[in-house]
Amino acid sequence: MQQSVDILLTNATVLTMDSKLSQFDPGAVAIVGDSIVAVGPETDIKNRFAPAETIDCAGKVLMPGLVNAHTHAPMSLLRGLADDLRLDVWLMGYMLPVEREFVTPEFVRLGTLLACAEQIRSGITTFNDMYYHEADVAQAAADAGMRAVCGQTIMKFPAPDAPAFEDSLAMARDFVRSWKNHELITPAIAPHAAYSCTPEILRLVTDLALEFDVPLHIHIAETAFEVETMRRENGMPVVPYLKKQGILEARVIAAHCVHIDTGEMRTLQHAGAGVAHNPSSNLKLASGFAPVPRMLEAGLAVGIGTDGPASNNDLDMFEEVRLASFIAKAASGDPTAVPAATAVLMATRLGAQALHLDAITGSLEPGKRADLILVDTSTPHNSPRFRRDPNNAYAQLVYAAKSTDVTDSMVNGRWLMRDGKLLTVDSTALAQEARAVAARIDRFLIEREKSVLSKLIALGGSMEAESFEVQVKVRVDDPESVVAAIQPPAIEVTAYKHYRQYDEYFHFEPETEGRLRFREDDLISENGDVASVRGRLTLIGQQREGQLGSDISLSRSRFLAPAAHTLRFYREYFLPSAMVSIQKDRRRWHVRYQDTEFFVNLDTVLQPALGHFLEIKSPTWSRRDAERKAELLAQLLALLGASKNEVISRDYVEIAA
């Protein structure tokens, strides 16, 4: 008695990617509803099952759909916007400003659908995303019929979908609650990275991930710079730091892991974390060569991802799979490293495991969801085919086949592509809509290219993102009385420096361009000698961002860069409409007050002779934090005996003018 099934796929070269890497040629797969019920030799399967529909897969490989283990799908709309740039210039000069301006729920929906069209076309059935407005990513992916892990981004900086991390966290909670238990979508929490989250954020996101038992998706050790900074600031590499914050208690998906050591691999493996390796992105951004063979040896589930299409610039897993093998060989000097079968495994079953989805996808096995693709291997670039060794089949897929050889794709038992035709998305209409968005972004950037900021960015070098500060400045007549008041136990001094500062302000027309400050900082030692000199370039915005109480303001310094060139160079490069010099003596205390850190600057402006000023500042990351710090700042001003003094809301250069 034959069992009834919905679909029988027959006459295929079946690569199951199961634990034995079973192959059947000719092989067949039987499907009922959303699931696979049987996989095996064709004759056996045909004998056992009576199908409603039979599909002949002659000349094709039938295999699990590919798992894209890390991406930022909506960034398809930013593909090719800016390339061949240093990471900081690319990110802070182009991606972040454009995202701030353009990323809306509609942008996210369009970008995700466009990415789905490309991903389905190239054999991807599951992707793991991290972006903003993630509920809209999830809806678009579900509409396209794809399986996805969707991670709502959370970080300490203002984001396109949230002015502060508290807002992102609230969005994430709503999102996870709404989408939990969807048949295609796994909602997730995505703290951006260790360096872009505070310990408090890391604790809160872990709690959320554990509360709802959803994956936690995070960038780990993508660049050597990240690891160096972490070691300098916290005395340990990234994975131990994250472990200390409790993150590894969640079901972690660790993107990149380019610069982790053997101990960190063991820690991740012990925590059951998955890893997403992103070959193209790591090459294109010159991040380095991830230690894939060692991670696999350590027993880690290493999947393969495309990363976002703005740093790749496509969503082609065939390219990534080939590169995963190529790079492992070249970086280790061993041509036997990451052989073809391993690379395919990483893109299927191991990738599903890395996303904590291996119970339902990643291989062709009875009981798993029917997530599968057909690949045409009869094209010239796939010819001929050798059959001497089972590995020949994987080598053909990895070293010769292209994503465009994928002809059919099924997710959860539903066809998303048949004979090269997309069934759930209209790629022509999407491409047309995308062109309109690109034209708007082009116009925005062409306008911006005329500005000082863009010229500053064009210089390259190490930039820092815009920072927000809570600050107050008052005039003081007797600076030494302030010095005397900086006293424990109320105020604890953690550092003290004495500077002579020579500032050159570049003014531009129109004033909305902001001002550029070139500062030479001479550090003065106790005996009055100049101990060291450094130059810095800062682009200062024109507006105060807001008032927090009557005297205290929230300001932003948009860009900061070490000044690697001479003052003459910058003058000739930026061609300011006017220049003003300010010379001052600055005593700078780094203090701790009420468990919060502040900078106290006591300035004597010497040139022009403007007198003495007390300035108190603290960087801030969120609205709530800013309000708390403003309150403390007012207390501090009182402690230093300066709460009644004249408040100065202008810069010295404005007073001098």
Added chain:
Amino acid sequence: MQQSVDILLTNATVLTMDSKLSQFDPGAVAIVGDSIVAVGPETDIKNRFAPAETIDCAGKVLMPGLVNAHTHAPMSLLRGLADDLRLDVWLMGYMLPVEREFVTPEFVRLGTLLACAEQIRSGITTFNDMYYHEADVAQAAADAGMRAVCGQTIMKFPAPDAPAFEDSLAMARDFVRSWKNHELITPAIAPHAAYSCTPEILRLVTDLALEFDVPLHIHIAETAFEVETMRRENGMPVVPYLKKQGILEARVIAAHCVHIDTGEMRTLQHAGAGVAHNPSSNLKLASGFAPVPRMLEAGLAVGIGTDGPASNNDLDMFEEVRLASFIAKAASGDPTAVPAATAVLMATRLGAQALHLDAITGSLEPGKRADLILVDTSTPHNSPRFRRDPNNAYAQLVYAAKSTDVTDSMVNGRWLMRDGKLLTVDSTALAQEARAVAARIDRFLIEREKSVLSKLIALGGSMEAESFEVQVKVRVDDPESVVAAIQPPAIEVTAYKHYRQYDEYFHFEPETEGRLRFREDDLISENGDVASVRGRLTLIGQQREGQLGSDISLSRSRFLAPAAHTLRFYREYFLPSAMVSIQKDRRRWHVRYQDTEFFVNLDTVLQPALGHFLEIKSPTWSRRDAERKAELLAQLLALLGASKNEVISRDYVEIAA
């Protein structure tokens, strides 16, 4: 008055790749016969020319056809035969044996046509080849309508198309004479590499290249091993060695150049040599990262090649172009290295220059041949397109576009593909023929896999190719009289060693399997101590290859490998049908006689006690050389007073049996 032209291509995004990297959007190109007569803004070109045919290229990039600067086209038939292996195992265990067995003019023709189908499909209009039976490669390329530089391989080893290099050289001369001045084909001479050619061969091929003024195509510094060996044996790296042999007087096309220093770059640049960079192959075989940014800085014309499809495994220049950029970035740690425009330039105009064909192809300029392609950039993976910066167009091609986006290809004014349909080759029939060849190769290898040789190869490690030796062995009664006769000036001793050798011979059924010898070589110092021990594994063929005079034979030792494992391991791994032990004392002189080098072994076989033997040997590379050495060997035997002694044609193990 408008000028009549044959074809006007209009409404395209024209990337000329000329010296100014001019772009026209919308642009047009006018063609008469085999050549481009005008390129420019569409309105301008439309005003000036009256075409017989106008082709609307809406939504497409019109650009020069890609130049594949280094390949072995017929190896398309060996694609995917053996992968993820060490270079020596891949080459000596699989490629060379299969080539020896299968490479015929018909194989070469089929393989080239299949490669042409793939290359045309992916936007390549010119390729630079190196293989055997090169006249057949040339004919197939011309039949497919492609432009090609075809280099007849010459090397010191026996080749599939020639038993000795003299034969290859004669073939090359005939080939060059017949094909010189063909409109599509540039015949060339291809000495395989410095290490696979003798100085004499290098001089002769240079003379031939200069006589006919054709390019000389050679592999240079592909692996670190090649450079180390060259330095050890000749005290200099590869480029100076080749310069010393005179090679750089010819118009050189240098493939790979992975391991060359700045001085070598300058030498190549000064000689006007072109370089072919092969990213996929260098990664897949773990050869290393070529110093492309430094070569470009040195002013070298660096093109991009696919290398042969057996080490890639495809002929996809879009992949190579992307990798050329990616690898340069990752290897230098600088994401601005080899930006997109440079990568496209390498694949077009610089590639043509590397092949010494820049006068006729590589860019869209009036007077050059009409070698061009159309690329559809409206697909999802190419969407959207930014236009803010001229570099956006190159970034789209390099980082997002795929070879399958190429829709049309023209070479020398003739369409080879229209709307994705190949016009000069029948790829379906070719793929079918290729399948039949692959099935035969599969059967051959499956048969071979049962053999000792293949098991030896399967072990991996450093293998050496089969070597031919001229040799004689005679019995001696008074070894010390031989020692006394090894005297200058006739015989100059260049080295002397004293060994105790412990041999274990593995016998197999049937005897055609050959014998495997595991040898422990104890080097004895002057005071009689064992100075060092090494193990070696040698597979010894059963047959003497031929007699050269009555006493002297030509023998071959097929494979030689350091024995990294224990005798027990090899015994259990190879499961010989019988084993025989031989222990002997060997005094070994490396001598020079009549400007030729010989090894003189004076053996005392101790276990079993067989007596004393004199053996004289010299490696040989060609028939002519073997005959000359046989003559010298007879003289040497006489000088050592052993010319009347009993000649032993059997191995000690055979005498012992």
